[in-house]
Amino acid sequence: MKRVATISLIAAALVAGVALYTTQPMLASRSTRGSTVSTERLEAHVRFITAKPHDTTQRETLDAIAAYITQQFRDAGVADVREQAYDQGNYRNVIATIGQGGGDRIVVGAHYDACGPMPGADDNASGTAGLIELARLLVLDPPQRTVELVAYTLEEPPHFDTPMQGSVVHATSLAEGNASVRAMIALEMIGTFSEVADSQTYPIPGLSLLYPTRGNFIAVIGDLGVPGLTRTVKRAMQEATRIDVRSMNGPALVEGIDWSDHKSYRAQGYPAVMVTDTAFFRNPRYHTADDKADMLDYAGMAEVVSGVAAAVRELAR
Numbered sequence: 001m002k003r004v005a006t007i008s009l010i011a012a013a014l015v016a017g018v019a020l021y022t023t024q025p026m027l028a029s030r031s032t033r034g035s036t037v038s039t040e041r042l043e044a045h046v047r048f049i050t051a052k053p054h055d056t057t058q059r060e061t062l063d064a065i066a067a068y069i070t071q072q073f074r075d076a077g078v079a080d081v082r083e084q085a086y087d088q089g090n091y092r093n094v095i096a097t098i099g100q101g102g103g104d105r106i107v108v109g110a111h112y113d114a115c116g117p118m119p120g121a122d123d124n125a126s127g128t129a130g131l132i133e134l135a136r137l138l139v140l141d142p143p144q145r146t147v148e149l150v151a152y153t154l155e156e157p158p159h160f161d162t163p164m165q166g167s168v169v170h171a172t173s174l175a176e177g178n179a180s181v182r183a184m185i186a187l188e189m190i191g192t193f194s195e196v197a198d199s200q201t202y203p204i205p206g207l208s209l210l211y212p213t214r215g216n217f218i219a220v221i222g223d224l225g226v227p228g229l230t231r232t233v234k235r236a237m238q239e240a241t242r243i244d245v246r247s248m249n250g251p252a253l254v255e256g257i258d259w260s261d262h263k264s265y266r267a268q269g270y271p272a273v274m275v276t277d278t279a280f281f282r283n284p285r286y287h288t289a290d291d292k293a294d295m296l297d298y299a300g301m302a303e304v305v306s307g308v309a310a311a312v313r314e315l316a317r
Helices: 002-023 039-050 059-075 121-140 166-176 227-240 262-266 298-315
Strands: 080-086 091-098 105-111 147-152 181-188 217-222 244-249 272-276
Touching (some): 002 244, 039 059, 059 091, 105 166, 121 147, 121 181, 121 298, 147 166
Parallel strands (some): 105 147
Antiparallel strands (some): 217 272
16 A cells, blocks of 8 residues: 555656646746837738738748848847848848847747748737837847847748758858857747637647646747746746746657747757747637738737847846
8 A cells, every 4th residue: 555655646746747847837926017019010010921922932022021121120220130141042031130249149030931822920920020029129228148130031831940941041050150049039929819718729638737728828838958948038028028928848749849940949959949829729720811910919919029028138137
């Protein structure tokens, strides 16, 4: 009987340990102040990006979006904006550098291409719009380290996890230049929130026991190697935003854990996480013609941008 009880206690302790490691619980007061990020500008960015098909076959449209992002960064007050062209100049990332310089850098990125001829409002015009407005916040109060805001192209199939993926190009260039990166944050779908019961699903049965069943939160997602970064980003965001912030660290074999641009930086050994509304685990319009600008929650997006700005400043200390 004692042996059974001991085994049961050990098993319970292991389950509790895994749950704690996975979910990163913490005591953090949620902000009571509303975001100062303009919902009108967020929507305007999303509408511009989604106006025409902008998948890998639409080079002219992708170039127009890159030019738009470049101008928006400059209008936000960023002095150092450049394009990183590749594939003989056919495709380009847009890089805005902000901050007081020195030490290892922080990278925040979002992809601006879409999957096929779909509008791609949540995936990922929302992340790109958030990146542009993040620039405005950081210019007003420059972080103590160099911050690179990078808008990538060609994240979607057939280029995901290939040398043609924009974030692979950028991450590889950092590694080849022996750049030191303190942290990378990928903004991947940040515009869908729901108070409807059972609107949130998960890749593994049982996770609904640890996480909400309503899709009314933003998530910080990382692999098993970055629990410290996940925790730092989560805490800083939670204290700066009115929406709930959840987190998960899990192995890459879990569906969705590394399905964005942070994977490119992890491949180079850099610490990286994803900030996301959890994509198809919440948004039924994922990769469909219904993923339109009208369907996004711009107030929720504004809160996420404020939270990410707080995380960047915390990481830059």
